[in-house]
Amino acid sequence: MxxxxxxxxxxxxxxxxxxxxxxxxxxxxxxxxxxxxxxxVVSSSNEMQELWPLGEVDQKGTRFPCCIVWTPLPVVSWLAPYIGHVGIAREDGTVMDFAGSNFVSVDDLAYGSAARYLQLDRRKCCFPANLAAHVCARSYEHSEAGTAISWDDALQSGARRFEHKCYNLFTCNSHSFVASCLNRLAYGGSVGWNVLNLAALVWLRGRWLGKMAVVRSLLPFAAVACVGVLMAGWSFLISMAAFSSLLLGWFVLGVYCFKGLVC
Structure with missing residues (x-):
C-alpha cells in the first residue's frame, strides 16, 4: 500500500x-x-529456449539426431522408387516410425536401414509454453493440431496418437505419422504437413547415405524396368507410369480433395 x-x-x-x-x-x-x-513465459521467441548441441549423424545408419529418414519399400519401391517408408528421429538420434497397426517402432526402422536422411533445424520449430508464447503465425491452428514443449515431446505425443491407429499404405502410413509430428512442431511455421509435401521435402532436400544406399534403392526398379521391357516391350514402361500416376493421384485426392481420407 x-x-x-x-x-x-x-x-x-x-x-x-x-x-x-x-x-x-x-x-x-x-x-x-x-x-x-x-x-x-513472457517472451514469444525460441531464442530464449536453450537448445543443446546435437550429435553428429552416424553415416553407418544408426543415429540421426532430429532427422527424417527414408528407406525403400519391398515391391512397391520396385515399381515406384519415390515411394518408401519414413521415420523421424529424436534428439539423441533414435529413430521412431509407424511400422504397423497400433505400433510405433523405436530404434528399429522397418524394412531395413535408412537410405536417405534430412536433418531438420529445431530453430524453425515452435515450442510454446503457453498460448501467448507461440512464435509461428498460425498459433490457433497449431493449438488445434497439438503443441509440444520440446522436439522429443512432439514425437512422444505423436507416437501415443498413432498407437491407436490402423496402418494402411493408402490412408494411414509412416508418412502420416511423421507429418503429424511436424505439425505438432509447427516446423517452418506450417501446420499443413501431409504425406505429399513431406515426401517432396525428403526427395528434394534429403541426402543419400552412401553409394550402396543409392544402389539398394534404385537397382531393383531399374532391374524390373529392364526385364519388363525385354518381356513385354515398351508398353511395360507405360504401365509403370500409369501405376505411378494412379498412386500419386490417389494421394492428391485423399489429401486435398477429400480431406480426412488420408491422415
Missing amino acids: RQTLDLHLLGAVASQSNPFPMRLLRRIPLLLVEAACGDG
Whole structure:
C-alpha cells in the first residue's frame, strides 16, 4: 500500500515538471510483471529456449539426431522408387516410425536401414509454453493440431496418437505419422504437413547415405524396368507410369480433395 502511494506521489510531481518520467512510471508495473513471470513465459521467441548441441549423424545408419529418414519399400519401391517408408528421429538420434497397426517402432526402422536422411533445424520449430508464447503465425491452428514443449515431446505425443491407429499404405502410413509430428512442431511455421509435401521435402532436400544406399534403392526398379521391357516391350514402361500416376493421384485426392481420407 505504501509503495502504491509513493508511486502516485512521484507521478504527481513528475507530471507537473516533465511528462516523460510519468510515461516511465507507467511502465514500472509492466516491467515488474515481466520480471516476476520470467523470460520463458513472457517472451514469444525460441531464442530464449536453450537448445543443446546435437550429435553428429552416424553415416553407418544408426543415429540421426532430429532427422527424417527414408528407406525403400519391398515391391512397391520396385515399381515406384519415390515411394518408401519414413521415420523421424529424436534428439539423441533414435529413430521412431509407424511400422504397423497400433505400433510405433523405436530404434528399429522397418524394412531395413535408412537410405536417405534430412536433418531438420529445431530453430524453425515452435515450442510454446503457453498460448501467448507461440512464435509461428498460425498459433490457433497449431493449438488445434497439438503443441509440444520440446522436439522429443512432439514425437512422444505423436507416437501415443498413432498407437491407436490402423496402418494402411493408402490412408494411414509412416508418412502420416511423421507429418503429424511436424505439425505438432509447427516446423517452418506450417501446420499443413501431409504425406505429399513431406515426401517432396525428403526427395528434394534429403541426402543419400552412401553409394550402396543409392544402389539398394534404385537397382531393383531399374532391374524390373529392364526385364519388363525385354518381356513385354515398351508398353511395360507405360504401365509403370500409369501405376505411378494412379498412386500419386490417389494421394492428391485423399489429401486435398477429400480431406480426412488420408491422415
